[in-house]
Amino acid sequence: MVYAMANVMAKDRGWAWIITLTSFIATALLTGTVKSLGVMLPTLRQQFSTQTWVIGLSISLTTAFGVVTCPLAGALSKRLTPRHTVMIFSILAVLGLIMAALATAVQFLIVALLLTGFSVGAHAVIIGEEAIYFEKYYNISMAISQAGLSLGIMVMPPMTQLLLYIYGWRGSMLLLAALNLHLIVCGALLKPFHTGRVELEDNELIKRSKKQQEHENLVITNLVHYLDLTLFTDADFVAMLVYILCCGYCFTGWLIYLVPHAMELGFQSYESSFLATIGGFGNLLAAILYPILKICTPDKTTLYLTTLMSTFALGLDPLVSSYHSYIGLAILSCIYVLARGMAILSVFKMVKNVVDDNKMTNAMLWMNFADGIGGICSGFFSGWTFDVTGSFMLSSLLLSAISLLGLCPQFIVDMRSVWKARKYASRYNNHHSISILTKESIGNVTSL
Known part of the structure; x- marks a missing residue:
């Protein structure tokens, strides 16, 4: 019990802010690496004399395989420790980038980039540990780590372009691997943080009789x-x-259709690409505003408001596109990424409120898994919608509808909670009034 209290007191201060720094660095490296691989796409296509979709598919498979590593990372964190899991996954990711730099065939490049996807699982474990280390200042910590996404989007792609010009694609890939070596250091900084609740569960497992364990399905229990x-x-x-x-x-659908959609409207390639950079500024603004807004607004209110903002930003795209307004597209991009960033931070805080610390790492990993699955589905259906309709405007309306649809389960759960609270309150009031009447009747009988 003393050990658990000491851990509670260690939250929100001391080493917890080092964990925030590791989360910031890991977020910047993960986002920046994927964006940098996108910058290398034309060079890799020319080097391997293949089609664009082959290299694009190999880069997208990096994220797809990273999604698969998330449940594996959660299980390994339980078996070993989050520190060892992040270090192992980071070493595999760096090894993948080194192998990619040595690739002589496109098949070898695809296998190497698949290994790079282990960085997704490592990043998710770090986010889970961040949630365990913080309680009171979790909002600020999340905002700081989320700012790493803006850093990765705005800094690493131009840096990669410069490295390509100086060192070529192989040298750039090796330097990218050297940058990702910092993920190993981030993993080493994850001190184990156990709570009294975990110790209690371990004691219960120890006290469980051997006879009872023999009758259990150990495979299902372990899963x-x-x-x-x-x-x-x-x-x-x-x-x-x-x-x-x-x-x-x-x-993901917004990222896929944004640049080609702007080019379809007649804007230059550099102008279209800058729209994504403006989105990066919106994400940075979300990281700054969220801790301030959290002071006066509950997380669920923030989630509802920001979801409506993102829905309107995506839904107004056809109207703005009909006027061929570049400023309008830039404003909508900033609003959408700003709203999305604040919504993600609100969801992570809500997960923190409903999940115990001993399940937090896996909870964050499942969240990353769901995010990746959604991105993979969007990568196919967004392109398919354009092929069928020949217009990006319908894709925007579909994304707007899905943005609003995602809020429906949360709305149902909230309405169910309100209904239960009202039902309980009515029962309590009826019971309270009956108790008062009973006391009054007893008092009248006594007086008689």
């Missing part, structure tokens, strides 16, 4: 324990998981 599958019995968690999945779908 439930290492992957924390009991999280899916919580309606609040499932609702937030669905929201993150839809959010990942919308964001």
Whole structure:
């Protein structure tokens, strides 16, 4: 009990801010690496004499395989420690970039970039540890780590372009691997943080009789324990998981159609690309405004408001596009990414409120898994919608509808909670009034 109290007192101060720094660095490196690979796409296509979609598919498979590593990272964190898991995954990711620099065939490049996807699992574990280390100042910590996404978007792609000009694509890939070596250091900085609740569960497992263990299905028990599958019995968690999945779908679709959509309207390639940079500024603004807004606004209110903002930003795209307004597209891009950033921060804080510390790492990993699955689905359906209709405007309206649809499970859960609260309040009031009447009747009988 003394050990648990000491850990509670250690939250929000001291080493917790070092964890925030590691989360900031990991977010910047993950986002920046994926964007840098996109910058290398034309050079890689020319080097391997292949089509654009082959290199694009290999880069997208990096993120797709990274999604698969998230449940694996959660199970390994339970078996080993989050520190060892992040270091192992980071070493594999760096090894993948080094192998990519030595690739002589496109098949070898695809395998190497698949290994790079382990950085996604490492990043998700760090986010889970950040949630464990913070309680009171979790809003500020999340905002700081989320600012790393803006840094990765705005700094690393231009830096990669400069490295390509000086060192070529192989040298640039090796330098990118050297930058990602910092992920190993981030993993080494993750001190184990155990709570009294975990110790209690361990003691209960120790006290369990051997005879009872023999009758249990150990495979199912281990899966439930290492992957924390009991999280899916919580309606609040499932609702937030669905929201993150839809959010990942919308964001990936927005990234896919934004630049070609702007070029279709007649804007130059550099002007179209700058719209994504403006989105990076919107994400940075979200990281700054969220801790301030959180002081006076509950997380669920923020989630509803920001979701409506992102829905309108995506839905107004056809109207702005009909006027061929570049400023209008830039404003909508900034508003959408600003709203999305604040919504993601609100969801992470809501997960923090409903999930225990001993399940937090797996909870964040499942959130990243849902986000990645949504992105993979959007990568196919957004392009398919354009091929069928020949217009990006319908894709924008579809993304707007999905953004609003993702909020429906959370709305149902909230309405159910309100109904239960009112039902309980009515029962309490009736019981209270009956008690008062009973006391009054007893008093009258006594007086008689």
